[in-house]
Each structure stands twice: as structure tokens, then as C-alpha cells.
Amino acid sequence: MRGDCLWLCEMEEEAIDFQVVEGADPRRVTEDLMNQSFPSHEGPLWRARLVRGAAGEDCPPEEVRASFPHTSHLVLGNHHGIADGTSNVRTYNLLLRILNDVIAGRPIDDQEQLGEMVVQEEFKAMVSAKLRELQKDPENLQRLVEEKEKAMTSVPLLLQCHPSLEGTEVKTKLIFEELDEDTTRRFFHRCKKEGVSVGSAFTALINGATIDLAKRAGRTDETFTLQEVHTLNLRRFLSGDASKHLGIHSTLFAHAVEAPAAWRESFWDYARTLHRSFHTKLKQDGHLLHRCLVQLTKPAYPTSSLSLKLPPPTDDYLSSNMQDLDALLPYAAGEHAQAARVVRGASNFSRFSGYFVHTFRKRLSCSHCFSSHIIAEDTAKALIRTIFDSLRGLV
Template identity: 70%
Template sequence: MEEEAVDFQVEEEADPRRVMEDLMSQSFASHDGPLWRARLVRGAAGEDCPLEEVRASFPHTSHLILGNHHGIADGTSNVRTYNLLLKILNDVIAGRPIDDQEQLGEMVSDDEFRAMVSAKLIELEEDPENLQRLVEEKKRVKKSVPLLLQCYPSLEGTEMKTEVLFEELDEDTTRRFFQRCKKEGVSVGSAFTALVNGATIDLAKKAGRTDDTFTLNESHALDVRRFLSGDASKHLGLHITVLHHAVEAPAAWRESFWAYARTLHRSLHAKLSEDGHLLESCIIEASQTPSAADKATSAFPPPFEDSVCTNMRNLDVLCPDVVGEHVQATRILRGASNHNLAHFFHTFRGRFLYSCCFSAHILPGDTAKALVRSIFDNLRSFL
């Protein structure tokens, strides 16, 4: 940018969730910038601080909502940036000097990952019949209608706008959930995905579905940095890919939940070990035609996934500087402008934090709320 533009506003006593939803509904000036914006929502003394030991020394709570174009950053970039912002803020308040010349991160292209995809595609092209089978299979999956949308269609004319639902577990419940997952031999991400699927099945049964089994399509966001050579921990930018997955679930899933969660866990990790993170990109490239690649459209295709899951695990690893002497972060929630149904979850400062992003023009708000309520009611019942 020839002239730096900052899109920052302070709002008094606003609802942070509504501010977040408003930011998600606003487009970015892609050619001119800026490709990020921020809103500071001032809170009242003692408001909403979940940590009692912090509340005594830090009685004033505010909410910082940071939004950016997804083309320039992913969740890891955003969380690292937030950590650096807090570090600088504490240094400024403390009067410590700031070195403006120090580079705090590296904007890196996805060239290495694209090369991995190209190498995998060359390998797949050695068996054209199998590659064509994979392409046709993906076409069939993308024509499927998510189970909840079959059972709970949204009303015509509903506004196309992302809405957000939040939930969190306290430290004790978080610890017990993680311990139970470890005891049962499943990852937290697999167990939570199984809970999402189970709640989806229950809502379908409530709507009258009588199937004995259900196969639900999942999309899992993956951090590409874990597959790159060398130290990619400081890579900023967009470095994610998607792993699609589906496994059969019994209608009576609750009676054998942990067995179902183990089946899902094994299947998901087997797909990952078989280069599933590369396969999706390869199929997209193999499916492209010159006309399709050149055609630009603003219309969103109807969703085919029953769920999109993005699990960033323990954010404390990416945020070592949030416990400052002048400013502390007590809660971090993530989300993205979304036209299907996406589940964002991670832990931060010992608590499991969750956001559900959806658009009511796709899924009715009451249905989304019932789904989230069912997920967490079931989670607590399995502890």
C-alpha cells in the first residue's frame, strides 16, 4: 500500500458476539486494502473475566475483535499475531523500547506444499483409471445434501449472514474430558467430531429419520506447516489444507460412543497417514477444466459437508506472552465467515473453548442452537 490504512474503531458497551458477526459480514477492499480490521469493545469493571485469580489484579475487561481476509492468514498466523500484539502492548505500557526494525514473522508462500501436491498428482496419473474413480467419487460426494439440511431446511429469503455460538468448559471439566479421551485411546479432536456427528444424528431422528446407520461427511482443516521441511513455526500467511472424511455411524451411537469414536479416530488417522492431506488438492486439480478455472462467480455452492472442523489444539503453545504484567488475555475464540456449518475448538489457559459458525439461510438458528446444546450435554454425560 502506498499509504498505510488502519481500520480500527472503539465501541462502548457493545455485544462482542454481534460485533464479531458484523465484521464477518463485511467484505474487504481486495485491491486497495487494508485486508484486516479491528474493533475494541470496552467492558465494565469485573465483566466476563473467567479466571478468578486474574480478575482480582485485572478488574477491567475489554474485547478485541480482529478480522482479516482469509487469503492472507490462517488461524495459526492470527494467533501468533495476537500473541505478538499483546507482548508489544505490555512493553509499551511498561515503557520498554520497541525495535521497529525487528521482523516478528515471515510471510511465506505455499510453494513447497504446491510442489508436494504436484508430485503426488504425477504419482496418481500413473494409474489414470484410479484417478478418474477418485474424481467421480468426489463429484458424487459434492452432490450430497447434509443430513441436517435434509431434515431442517431454512426459510426462503433468510439473510445470508454468518452467526456465531460460543461454548466453553471449565478447567475441571476440560481436564476430565481429556483424561477420558486418553483412557479410551482417542484424540480429543476425534472424540469431539464423534460428538458432533452424534448430535447431528439425534436431531435427524427427532425429525423422523429411522435409518439404522448414517454416514456423515466431515471436512477437517489441517495446518500445512506440520508437513513442511525445516522450521516452519514462524511462517505467516495461509498454510492450511482440508482433509475430507466419512465413516459409518450407528443410529444408536450413544450406547457405544467410545467404540464409535475409536473407529472414527482410526479411520481419520489412517487417511492422514496415506497422504489424504494431499489427495484432496490433487483431485481438485485433476477435476479442473480450463473454462472452470477461468470462470469467477460470487455465488456460494450449496454445502455438501455435514460438518467442518478446525481443531487448533492447545493455543498456549502459540501464545507464550499472553500473561503480561499490564494486559492479559483470558479467552481466545475463533471463527470465520461461513456458509455451511463449522466447528472451531481449542484449549486456552486450561479451558476447552468452542465456536459454531453458520448462516441461517442454510441452517435455521434454532437448529444450530439445539445441535450445540446436544453436543455439550452429551459430552458431559460421557465423563
């Protein structure tokens, strides 16, 4: 960053941060990459590790395992300043295409542009237009700013029950859970029958699991309101074909709706309420409103403050739902190399809990990235266990 402007440039001398690791735990290698900083002034802003011969790790789809008996794990990490989840998945897809072409001996056209780096100018114009609209009603804008400032001082429900750990290493850890194909199909069918999206139902499950842990810690509230933060793919809002846009084209969208303490007894009613609220606010430009309010309330941190203690989290969690990755990974089923599983995640220092959800090869999965210096690993595991046990109980 130079002031408020993001600068991108080519390296004078290309550096490749790639290593082959033998017999390691892929999850530990992933965590290691998530907790390393990047030399942002010199580069590279990405790194890769090929984990071979990992004990206990297997290829989940039986039909793939029969034809491709050798399993390796490619762990790719990058600075979030150069790519979002969609950019990364597109990169994985094109890597598989090139890998299969190389193995097959097909020529590679290195003049073909596989993507285009595009900045957020169109989205910035949308935000500016929304801000001008809000400024026409100063009283309402002031009310919205005050509500946002109040939310910025809130304490996440889990941290009200389980105070932050003191004196532990600042680190992001990862827990991964995956459904089988049949349970995924039945869950999707039930969501459709109940008139809610899979994303809304899964959000309701995250909220319910959080409420359960609060109740176990002694909370007796009849209702709870959790502060959700969802990532949105901006490409869906841009004009023209944005499918090849690389870089950062995502934004955050804050959402909160009251949930009953006895959420299991009325789960689908609660999920429908959440679904209607989320999509109504989205249709009312809630993502633009969120960006405007962030700009109006964001404290001015000097660059030197990045090395200081991070502010405490105020949101209950962040959710990134990329839905069906099969549509974004058409080269996953190559003739010589295939992708059997995709695990997403991100460093999660200030937002202490993040859920990365998608479907791949007809299996719903979730990575829970959590700040182990804020919540204990047992608590994080209990959340994931409650989410998936509850899901299986619904279908």
C-alpha cells in the same frame, strides 16, 4: 488473484481500520465483522474493534479477574487470503507482547522481524508429486474422481431434514460454548484412557449431535455417514522450522466414517473407529489426495460469478481444531495486560456449518459459525447444546 496466482503487495498509503466501541455485545460485533467484505484491491485486508464496558461479559479465570478487574474485548478480523488461524494466533501473541512492553515503557525494536510471509511452494510441490503418482494408475484415479464428483452432489444430513431457509439475509452467525477447567481435565483424561485424541472424540460428538437432530426430524436409519471436512496446519508437513511462517499454510482434509444411530451406547468404540480411520488416511497422504481431487474436479467459475448465488453446501460441516493455544500464546499472561479468552471463527457462506475448537487456559471451547440463511438459529443452538450435554455426560 491474477489468473491462478495470488498477488500480495504493500499499500501505497497505509490505512488503519480501527474503532473503539462502547458497551456493545462482543458477539454481535464479531458477527458484524465476519459479514463485512474487504476492499481487496485497495486494502486494508484487516480491521479491528475494541469493545469496552460490555454488559454481562466477564473474565472467566478467577485468578486473572482478581488482578485484572477491567475487561475489554478486542475483535480482530482479516481477509482469509492473507492469514490462517495459526498466523492469526501468532499475531495475537505478538500484539500482547508489544502491548505489555509499551505499558512497561520498554523500548520496541521496530527492525525485528516477527514473522515471515511465505507462499505454499513446498506444499504445491508435494501435491504435484502426488498427482504424478496417481496418474500412473489411470483406472484408480478415474474411480477416485468419480467418487469425488458424487460427493460434490451430496446433500448434508441436516439439510435433508431441515431445508434451507428461503428469502433470509445471507449471514454468518456465531454461538460460543466453553467448558470449565475441571470438566476439560476430566474429558481429556477420559479420551486418553479410551485411546482416542480429543479431536477425534469431539468430532464424534459433532456427528452424534447431527444424527440426534436428524432422528428428531423423523429419520430412522440404523447408520449415518457424515461428510466431514477438517482444516490441517501445513507447517507440520514442511521441512525446516516453519513456526514463523505467516500467510496461508492450511489445507482441507475430507473424511467420512459410518456412525451408528445409537451412537451414545457405543460412543467410545465409535470414537476409536473414527480416530483410526482419520489417522490412517492422514498417514496415507489423504490431505494431498484431497487437494489433487479438488484440482481435478473444481468447476471453472469466472471472476464475475463471485457475486452470484453460491452453490449449495455438500459437506456436513467444517472443523478447525487448533488444540492447545497456550503453547502458541506464551505472552498471554503479561504483567500489564492478559488474554483471558480466545474466540475463533470465520465467515461461513457456502459451508453452512463450521466448528472452531481449541483449548486455552485449560478450558476447552468451541465456536459454531453457521449460515443463518441456510439453517435456523434454533437448530444451530440445539447442535451445540447436544454436543456439550453429551460431553458432560461422558465424564
